Amino acid sequence: MDVPLTKTAYEDPATRRAWRRTAAFRLSAFVLSLGSFVAWLYAVLLTPVWTLWVLFPALFVLIYLAMLNTARVLGIRSLRRILRVYPWQSVPGAASIAKNGTTRFSFADPERPDKTVSLGYGSFLGSGYTFWVRRVRSGEVGEVWFAGDPRFLGVVAVPGPRRLFGVAQRTAVDDRMSARKRGVSAEARERAKAAGARVG
Template identity: 55%
Template structure:
């Protein structure tokens, strides 16, 4: 990949648009399921409500996951506009909790690895990055970002984009990481949308 940033590559922009289209369609589908659920509740005997309530709870959970997925699209694009792709740099492993772990070399100390997680929540078990890593189909990935803060992971192409982040880079309740990171790396991570702490 000879582009200064991942977003500069037409293939990346196409992959992001495909991801956005899929996630928006999933959100629309989960929202449209509620009127169907309500119609089913009204049209069936009252005693069946005990069966329809778990369906409602599952539908609400999947709708929440879809909202989070759509909300992450802007952050994903922001990362891709700052960092270039590093091809095959991320080692991909399955975690005991059912999620996926991406192991990426530290940009300033390549001999040290940084781990980023994805999945592990109820309802994420069928996601591409959980399913294919568990089956052993994917063992390496492209990475754009700084693994000490956040990044975007993809399969070759790029395809199957997903944003990953260290919790302290996105959670305002935690102290942001700023030790052992150069000012240039912090400035870049801040431009990509991470919380980096003071200079």
């Protein structure tokens, strides 16, 4: 499938639909994770006391899932911001599995095409069950679409686009680290800043 020939990814109607589906899915997961606490409380109140040894560990799992879904909901606007700055590009063979079991995406440096820049995904607890780790591990992902600058941040998708998610270098999102300055033109820094990245 060919990437849309638009100035930015978000100008493509299929991309806007994919973003809305992603937003709806993440919001639904967030609401369900909140509702699970109500279900847990009912279970505590309506079951014998001896079941607490099962229910209390389940509470910690629910708290973790709620935190994960909260982070995903907060990232919805970030995805759209990136898609409004960068166009899609097709990158065959970009996805691979790193030694630690996470998914690694390798893209050409926009200003030095002979060099590659890697972005990681799947370092959180339970990520081995996610689409991007399972499918890359099984070799089912041959081509990905990427919108962004791999030196800062971007959005990765299955061609179509489908399965949108954000990736970023820590230096582009973590205030505790120094923002990248070397090897980046002023124009590239401005675009990355417009997409929400920290730039030097």
